[in-house]
Amino acid sequence: MINTQGQATQRGPPPPIPPKPGQYGYSAESSTPRIPAHLKGKAREGEGTDVGGAGGARGGNSYPVSNPNPNPVSSPNPVSNPNLVSEGNEQSLVMLLFHKMNSLHQMGQAHLEESRETRKLLAQIVQMGVQQPFNRQNDTVQRRRRGAVNGPEMGPIDVFSSPAPAPAPAPGPTRDGFVDHAVASQNHPGLSRLKDAVRQHFVTLSKCKTGKQLLRKHPPLKKEQITAISENAPNAIVVTADHFRVDFEESWKKGLLNQNARTIFVENFLLAVQGGMYSYPPITPDLLFADQIGDTLDRHMNTLRRRYRDAKKPKSSTQDAKNAILSRMRSRRGTLYESRVTCCIRRGLASHVRLLSLLSPAHMSGDETDSVSDGEHHRPRRVAAQKEHAALYRIVDVPWRSAEFTTFLRTTDAMYRDDWADKLGRAGIVRVQQTFLQKKGLQRRAVRTGGNPPRTRVEKPLAKDATVKYTVPSCLPRNCYKIDWLRKLQPWRRTQMGILEQDYDFTFPADSSTAMESEDPLANLMDIEPEEVDGDEDDREEFYLGGDEEEDSGDEE
DNA sequence: GAACCTGCACTTGAATCGTC
DNA sequence: GACGATTCAAGTGCAGGTTC
Structure with a gap:
């Protein structure tokens, strides 16, 4: 597992991890990354947006010769990423991520852990580095509440520049030795x-x-x-x-x-x-006071009273099932959001990470599962989940989002799938594998990692009477929203949303793209039919398309 | 205005499932 | 069986509405 040293799980930025002198372009005197002279001011594809700057974080050809790290995927490198560095804010999210990733590399990780715990950690970094400073509404809220249409809005966030520094820590609770037994903040770690x-x-x-x-x-x-x-x-x-x-x-x-x-x-x-x-x-001893315990019990009573009410007056089975389905949809949105953030973090796409940090799971498009048709499922949870196939979900798209933004998100999904399929991070490996296997007449994809694949989401038209509930995020760049949708809004509502009057650059660096390389970015999500995956055991043949010499025998890995 | 109810969304840990 | 990824359900908090 990863070493969590330096990964603050509390609010505020984690303490910087001092890099080794000379490593990753750092000097011994300063934690500020040095930009090699040959890269300063050098025009690169996509320069001007830090999106383009992430180019070189992956792939071999564009990687600087002087790069001290032979594995660009495992340690995104400031040297290879001048645009990221040039943003300059030492407390910025980017620096936090570099520290995090460098420390992982120093631990000898060949590649980033893909566990959920890691992703949570990374998501926390995003929360702390970008989102939290703007979360001004209520400092007891651990997460940013949904950007509900009626809810209080976040202040405008400039996704085009570095995040603001974290706020100063709250002053200590004591005054003249007086021990304040006030109820602790909901953020108290214990x-x-x-x-x-x-x-x-x-x-x-x-x-x-x-x-x-x-x-x-x-x-x-x-x-x-x-x-x-x-x-x-x-x-x-x-x-x-x-x-x-x-x-x-x-x-x-x-x-x-x-x-x-x-x-x-x-x-x-x-x-x-x-x-x-x-x-x-x-x-924690500082929580063991009557006030604190009473307050905690009061909060728990909400749950208990709710439980009591539900027992006394059970909801109808229809309502119950409906709630369960909605709950699962919300949960899957969370997974989707997590995976998208992870994908961008992993590739050092700081600007994209910042954009995603303005969103929450509720802003993701939901997905529906297919309904049970024959009632033959014997597992209760499977029946309740209304799934016909375990890994096929129908996307319930949201009406506010522009096609550009949607394509961007789907591309991150495809990239995530690529990363899942190939931990070495070879760009486009899924598509290459699939093309190769198709040519060979083979029906099974090569998969390097264990575990369930990311769910396959397909675009299918919804039923005519389907209604889509959605939440609209505020303060995004203009081109994140569908123009037609914006036109229908009342002027005051548009003002309230604080839409940024700049267009966001959704492009990915050429060498970090994967499925995007194909004409249809969703191709490798869509062209695998479940039947193919689950084909007759006898007809299946496992195959792995190795890309590196040492991986050619990689079937056993 | 305080207390409570209700709906919704997020977090967390267990369950499930596919692959090695 | 171990591992890892996703899904699910329970617990919880917040916000808006309702009741007293």
């Missing part, structure tokens, strides 16, 4: 552990895990019971750790029984922690 423990402890005290159990064991109080509690009558119910009780019908804040329950919970939780419970992993 908070999720506390939440886990609080959830566990609630299960322990309430003896309930499910909504149905809550419904059965915590029935609402009767009027006379409420009266008895308020009058402190001898027969009033008193909540104790042994007889823990919550009234989910009464107000959590105002109900006397619930106030009693909250107090008992907090006391008992602290006792349990003192007694050694929840110590693996330990809860």
Whole structure:
């Protein structure tokens, strides 16, 4: 696994990783990358946009002879990427990425890890380096909320220049030695552990895990019971750790029984922690205060009350199924967004990364699964997923996005697929392989890595009555939006969206393109029919088209 | 105006699945 | 069986609406 040293998972930029003197164009005196004289001011294809500058990060021919790193894919190199460096901001995202990638290379990684964890890490870098400084709405929000049409908008972000530096850290909470037990920010790194423990402890005290159990064991109080509690009558119910009780019908804040329950919970939780419970992993001591625990419980009560309500009044199976499908679609949008960002990061396409950082998963086009036709699926989840084929999804495109932007995104998808198929990053390898295999009359693609392939998304017309829900991002360059769609907007809405009056350059450096090289950028997504992949076992033949000498025997890799 | 409800989106970890 | 990628479901937070 990767070394996470220096990869801050908290907010703010990670501490810079000092590179070795002379390595990757760095000097011992400064962390600022030096640009070799022979590259300074040298006109390259696509120069003027840092997109073009990423050229040379891949492929052999355009790579500088003096490049100290023989593997351009594993360590995107400032030397090979003068446009990226020329942006100059030492705290910029680009620098963060270089540090990250260089450190990975120094660890002897032949190529970047492709695990989800890595991608999350990289996505965090993007969040910290680009997105977070502009997230001014609420500093307790860990992620940028969706750019909802009605929601507060982010300020304009110049995707054409370097990201702004991260904001200064918040001042310390203490004043004159006074220990402030104020509830910690939702960003507190130990908070999720506390939440886990609080959830566990609630299960322990309430003896309930499910909504149905809550419904059965915590029935609402009767009027006379409420009266008895308020009058402190001898027969009033008193909540104790042994007889823990919550009234989910009464107000959590105002109900006397619930106030009693909250107090008992907090006391008992602290006792349990003192007694050694929840110590693996330990809860951060600065969170072990009544206020904090109570606040965490209050938040969890939202979930519990929701669970109770759902148990009491179950949603219709139709509604439930609908929600599940929508939830899965959202989840797949997340995967899609993650893979696109990963692809651009991996290739050092800083400008594209910055553009993507203005988006969120909700802005991705969704996809639909095919419906179950025969009901023969025996696995419940597969049936619920309404899939006919495990890896075929129908793209539900969004109406606001320009064709250019869509093509750009689909190209990153194709690149991602290329990277998946060939970790060495040989451009266009999927297409080359497919062409070669087709000529050979073979039906199976060569795949270098284990695991599921990225899902195959196909463009098919939607049903006539299909309605598409979508979220529109703001503050993007003009040519990200479809002109017709923009024309239909009210003027005030266009103003509100803060559309940048510049056109964005969607091009990719020539030597980092893959499927784009073909006339149809989606060709290698579309030309593989599932039947071909899943053909008769006897007819299949595995084949790997090696590109490097040492890889020619690469079948075993 | 506070508390609560509801819908939506994101995060996280487990499940699933395909390949080696 | 191990590994790795995707999918899924549960948990959670936020925002807007509703109720008191």
